[in-house]
Amino acid sequence: ETGVTQTPRHLVMGMTNKKSLKCEQHLGHNAMYWYKQSAKKPLELMFVYNFKEQTENNSVPSRFSPECPNSSHLFLHLHTLQPEDSALYLCASSQVRGLNQGAKNIQYFGAGTRLSVL
């Protein structure tokens, strides 16, 4: 148990559906992240939130919409996805986000949501 909970663990959706992924952390952290992990590809950072403010969006298509209502919760809203969006979506949190912060930069990950887009 890492202190980061993701739901659902598995999701199958059609290309016209709208769904949301949820992430909750019980660690008192201030930074939260969404990652995409596809087969045989490096981990891709999608979004970063620091103190509830979005600080990074790594050229993610607009069909992915993040939301961070507070420091403990992070959502990823999905709509009109494509089959190539099928992947493992991972949420993570860290105490802070910044240079030379040592242990405060350690990221704690949820178990992920396995998404299949039909």
Add this chain to the structure above:
Amino acid sequence: SQELEQSPQSLIVQEGKNLTINCTSSKTLYGLYWYKQKYGEGLIFLMMLQKGGEEKSHEKITAKLDEKKQQSSLHITASQPSHAGIYLCGAGSGQSGTYKYIFGTGTRLKVLA
């Protein structure tokens, strides 16, 4: 931009054998973090290295950061099936305001019983 290259990409070893995974950076590392991932699950933090020449151990896993802080190695002694998974290195890079946290390409380890 900084990249982290891991080698080998995949590794199959017999139980009881020792192995080493490398993580090489194109720039100086400001904190190097090792994670392990079981298939289809999240990453679990293993160890953090910050100082050149630093070495840390946890159970049968030892990680080192070279003096120049551009390469790290992860060594597993007497491997067991429980060591199987994907090992990733992560590091911070950039300056204040442009900080990035990047991950390596990953090394997939299989241990044969």
